[in-house]
Every structure is written in C-alpha cells, then in structure tokens.
Amino acid sequence: MIQETLVTTLNEAGQVHIAPMGIHVTDNALIILPFKPSTTLTNILASGVAVINYSDDVRIFAGCLTGRRDWAVKNAVQINGKVLVNTLAHSEVELVRIEEDAVRPKLICQVIHQANHAPFKGFNRAQYAVLEAAILLSRIEWLPWEKVDSELAYLRIGLEKTASAVELEAWHWIMTAIEARKTKVTNG
Numbered sequence: 263m264i265q266e267t268l269v270t271t272l273n274e275a276g277q278v279h280i281a282p283m284g285i286h287v288t289d290n291a292l293i294i295l296p297f298k299p300s301t302t303l304t305n306i307l308a309s310g311v312a313v314i315n316y317s318d319d320v321r322i323f324a325g326c327l328t329g330r331r332d333w334a335v336k337n338a339v340q341i342n343g344k345v346l347v348n349t350l351a352h353s354e355v356e357l358v359r360i361e362e363d364a365v366r367p368k369l370i371c372q373v374i375h376q377a378n379h380a381p382f383k384g385f386n387r388a389q390y391a392v393l394e395a396a397i398l399l400s401r402i403e404w405l406p407w408e409k410v411d412s413e414l415a416y417l418r419i420g421l422e423k424t425a426s427a428v429e430l431e432a433w434h435w436i437m438t439a440i441e442a443r444k445t446k447v448t449n450g
C-alpha cells in the first residue's frame with residue numbers, strides 16, 4: 263500500500279524541509295522513495311531520521327509544490343526532527359537500510375515513535391482531487407497536455423461537489439502553477 267504523506271527532514275544547519283512523498287507501507291517497514299536529486303534524500307542520508315506526517319490539510323501538499331513551504335512545525339518526541347502542527351498523526355522513523363538505485367533509491371525505515379493528534383474524519387473527494395492535481399503538477403514536464411487537461415476536467419467534478427475553502431485554495435494554487443507552466447511552454 264502507498265500512503266500519500268508529508269515527510270519532514272532537517273538539514274545539517276537544522277532547517278526543516280517538507281516534501282509530499284508516497285510512502286510504501288509493509289508489515290514491518292515504511293519505505294521512502296525519493297527521485298534523485300532530492301533534498302529529502304540528502305537530509306535523511308545525513309541525519310538517519312525523518313518524520314512522516316499524515317495530514318488531511320491538502321494546502322500543505324499543494325503549497326510545497328507551489329513555493330509555499332513555510333508550515334508550522336513543532337519538535338518531534340524521540341528524534342531530532344520536526345512534526346507538522348497541522349497533522350492528524352505522525353511517525354518518527356530511523357533509516358535502517360538503503361536499496362541503492364540511480365533514479366529512485368529505497369530508504370527502508372523503522373518506526374520508533376508514533377502519535378495521533380486529531381481524529382480521521384472520513385474520505386473527501388476534493389482532497390483526493392487536489393492530491394491527484396498536485397501529482398500532475400509534479401510530473402508536468404513529462405506529461406502530454408491533453409492528458410493533463412482531461413484528468414483535471416474529471417477531478418474538477420469531485421472538487422466542485424465536495425470541497426471546503428481549504429481544498430478550493432489548494433486547487434487554485436495548483437491551477438495557477440499549471441497555467442504559468444503552459445504560458446511558459448507556449449511562449450517558448
């Protein structure tokens with residue numbers, strides 16, 4: 263199973279870095295798979311630890327991909343790391359093994375502490391739509407425009423039926439970034 267999470271890491275100067283990452287969940291490990299080059303990868307290799315945040319605030323996912331990375335954090339409990347304030351739960355993990363790969367290494371981690379902070383309130387289609395749109399934005403350079411446009415048209419249906427102001431704001435940030443990219447490509 264792959265869970266869409268927000269991974270927080272610290273660089274050697276102690277500055278926090280937040281990145282949306284799809285974490286592979288197995289019976290006894292959480293596997294982080296960063297595409298090279300990656301600040302998350304550099305930070306985990308240097309520190310040996312990370313925090314995996316399970317947040318339903320999709321503005322953080324959309325924000326990280328559109329230059330809005332300044333989200334409130336607090337200290338982790340068992341590791342030198344930071345936890346997002348706006349998260350339902352989090353896991354603090356230690357790196358136990360690396361499966362090297364030229365494109366996308368596997369960072370096999372074990373959970374050393376986890377905590378719940380707020381109840382899960384159920385699934386929401388607008389949150390799903392924002393996550394999918396954020397993934398489209400993160401791959402925009404490789405995808406044909408027809409695919410991007412048709413997927414966004416479909417995702418917009420669930421968004422418009424079920425969004426709160428939070429999802430609408432996150433969607434707006436992503437659409438603005440996609441439009442800017444389109445203009446750049448069109449104008450050379």
Ligand SMILES: Cc1cc2nc3c(=O)[nH]c(=O)nc-3n(C[C@H](O)[C@H](O)[C@H](O)COP(=O)(O)O)c2cc1C
Pocket residue numbers: 266267280281282283284285295296297298299300301302303323326327393396397400
């Ligand atoms: C829902 C979602 C899941 C993502 N999963 C991954 C992932 O598993 N690995 C990855 O390298 N980038 C993933 N990305 C893209 C990264 O978040 C983004 O490119 C990031 O800024 C790059 O990593 P860095 O910040 O560590 O340099 C994902 C983006 C979204 C929106």
